[in-house]
Amino acid sequence: CRSVSQVPVAEGKSVQQTVELLARRLEALGADKQGTFGVDCETYHTAATLGTQGQTGKLMYVMHNSEYPLSCFALFENGPCLVADANFDTLMVKLKGFFQNAKANKIESRGTRYQYCDFLVKLGTVTMGPSARGISVEV
Secondary structure, eight states: OOOEEEEOOOTTOOHHHHHHHHHHHHHHHTOEEEEEEEEEEEEEEEOTTTSOTTOOOOEEEEEEETTSTTEEEEEETTSOEEEEETTHHHHHHHTTTTEEEOGGGOEEEEEEEEEETTEEEEEEEEEETTEEEEEEEEO
């Protein structure tokens, strides 16, 4: 069972300062660093030529996870989830007539993995483009 939560930024602190505070708390509890992790998500929308005029396009989210380096995940809006090999990005380039990359909407979460007793805790900074947008904690 996994749980991913967004953690609010501490009052008067930056995102990075809050992540450092949470990391110190985990280490004070006895958690051991187990390396790093990274997850990224790119948004694609259906090309305008596919939809009828006046309708908004469907969205597809393509994700990569350092825990699964040989896989790529695609989640269709209100639809199925696809697990493919890492070369799926190459296929998306060839499908640019059907799906267009919303370049401004790439989001990433990167940070440190901790082992605490039987739990794996991932503490990360969520960024969109060059700016930090929040904090994620996965247990």
